Amino acid sequence: MRVFSILVFLFAVGANAAPIEAPLQFKAYKDGIDSLLSWSPSQVVLSKQPPAGEWKLPSLKSSVPAFALLKLADTEFLIVLDNKSPKDPFYTRLYFDANANRDLTDDPEVATAGDYSWWFGSARLSTTSAVNVTFPVNGQLVPYAFSIHVSCGFSGFSTSLKQNGNWERLSFYVQPSCLLAGEFDYAGEHYLVSLCDQNCNGRFDDPAARPQNGVADYYFNSGDAMFITTGRQVEYGDEVGMGGYLGIKDTLFQVQVDRVANKMTLIPVTESLGKLNLPQGVVRLVLARTDTKSAVTVIDSGPSIALPAGEYRVYSYSVARKDASGKYWRLEARGSAKGIASRVVEGKETTLVACDPFQPRMKLAYYREPGFLDWEGSASFDFQLRGAAGEEVVGLYCGGKTPTDPLSSLQWTRPPKSPTYKIMTSDGQIVAQGQFEYG
Numbered sequence: 001m002r003v004f005s006i007l008v009f010l011f012a013v014g015a016n017a018a019p020i021e022a023p024l025q026f027k028a029y030k031d032g033i034d035s036l037l038s039w040s041p042s043q044v045v046l047s048k049q050p051p052a053g054e055w056k057l058p059s060l061k062s063s064v065p066a067f068a069l070l071k072l073a074d075t076e077f078l079i080v081l082d083n084k085s086p087k088d089p090f091y092t093r094l095y096f097d098a099n100a101n102r103d104l105t106d107d108p109e110v111a112t113a114g115d116y117s118w119w120f121g122s123a124r125l126s127t128t129s130a131v132n133v134t135f136p137v138n139g140q141l142v143p144y145a146f147s148i149h150v151s152c153g154f155s156g157f158s159t160s161l162k163q164n165g166n167w168e169r170l171s172f173y174v175q176p177s178c179l180l181a182g183e184f185d186y187a188g189e190h191y192l193v194s195l196c197d198q199n200c201n202g203r204f205d206d207p208a209a210r211p212q213n214g215v216a217d218y219y220f221n222s223g224d225a226m227f228i229t230t231g232r233q234v235e236y237g238d239e240v241g242m243g244g245y246l247g248i249k250d251t252l253f254q255v256q257v258d259r260v261a262n263k264m265t266l267i268p269v270t271e272s273l274g275k276l277n278l279p280q281g282v283v284r285l286v287l288a289r290t291d292t293k294s295a296v297t298v299i300d301s302g303p304s305i306a307l308p309a310g311e312y313r314v315y316s317y318s319v320a321r322k323d324a325s326g327k328y329w330r331l332e333a334r335g336s337a338k339g340i341a342s343r344v345v346e347g348k349e350t351t352l353v354a355c356d357p358f359q360p361r362m363k364l365a366y367y368r369e370p371g372f373l374d375w376e377g378s379a380s381f382d383f384q385l386r387g388a389a390g391e392e393v394v395g396l397y398c399g400g401k402t403p404t405d406p407l408s409s410l411q412w413t414r415p416p417k418s419p420t421y422k423i424m425t426s427d428g429q430i431v432a433q434g435q436f437e438y439g
Contacts (some may be wrong), residue, residue, distance in 0.1 A: 072202030208241025
């Protein structure tokens with residue numbers, strides 16, 4: 001009675017679940033949550049000219065001031081990089097249109113610190129504390145906090161930004177300095193959750209996505225992030241990519257974040273579902289829909305999860321399995337946009353392609369900085385471990401007493417001797433050999 005068992009499963013999923021509301025509290029950097037904020041900068045395009053339109057600017061002293069337009073929700077804020085003295089070799093002053101009135105003369109100067117080295121050919125400038133701002137969402141002002149980081153690795157002996165080679169190497173990043181934190185109860189468990197606006201656009205509900213310039217087509221989160229755990233303080237190892245859906249135990253919820261009402265609502269999904277069997281020991285899993293921009297985050301699941309019909313690829317996962325001594329090993333992996341997809345069909349059962357079997361792969365890559373000659377580039381020869389869908393293993397931890405022990409509590413153990421390699425011609429002559437390095 002295979003069909004009968006699947007129908008019973010789909011009927012039971014979420015049958016007794018009701019919507020869950022989790023009140024959210026805004027927490028800025030000063031509230032002691034900086035340890036959660038992983039380095040997740042978002043690059044903002046710089047221009048030598050201010051944006052189109054009328055702007056009231058202070059008297060600028062830099063020979064090459066830089067302008068950046070930061071959009072938070074639906075509000076645009078102008079940022080200007082300048083010098084305190086015309087003789088400064090790199091930017092030393094930062095202006096920010098905090099009230100978004102297109103007038104930068106009525107805003108306080110943003111405190112910054114930086115360093116400059118002609119010898120090493122580099123310079124940096126960063127805000128010394130979070131930049132606090134408010135902007136409207138659905139007619140109501142909401143708070144936000146972020147930091148700014150500027151850097152440049154100069155080309156050749158000149159450090160002048162008038163040179164295109166140096167200007168092109170100038171980078172401007174913004175980094176969120178705030179979270180939305182809350183908690184809720186479900187199925188006898190108490191969950192702590194924090195939402196991070198990882199792409200720094202003022203919203204906290206952008207689903208996990210692959211950046212357009214994603215390295216080697218592997219998923220690097222350009223959406224937002226969720227930290228979620230049970231029964232203890234949230235920590236960095238609890239981070240997963242934000243999804244439009246959240247699977248907890250046997251129930252799938254649609255996730256809605258309301259910044260004005262300061263709440264996250266989880267709405268049970270019960271229609272058009274198919275059954276997806278998961279690999280053994282899944283602790284956390286993020287799946288990317290190939291036909292939409294949505295993603296599904298799965299935590300505390302059983303051997304399977306009910307999902308809306310569609311095609312899914314592995315975005316990331318964490319798997320825990322016990323060895324002969326009784327210790328749990330935790331394996332972390334990230335998926336590829338070119339990885340094997342799994343199709344979920346309404347009312348039917350399928351198995352997610354992921355995890356076993358894992359296979360070693362070697363990758364040869366060549367990189368050259370813009371403006372450099374061919375012989376000034378460098379080649380790398382990488383050893384990778386990939387899963388069944390083409391996902392790459394990025395972390396391996398040992399020592400947990402339970403599958404969900406926090407990563408900070410797991411022991412680092414000396415890894416086995418790293419693999420060796422040989423590069424040979426077609427007739428078998430060895431032209432290079434060596435040993436891979438961890439990291």
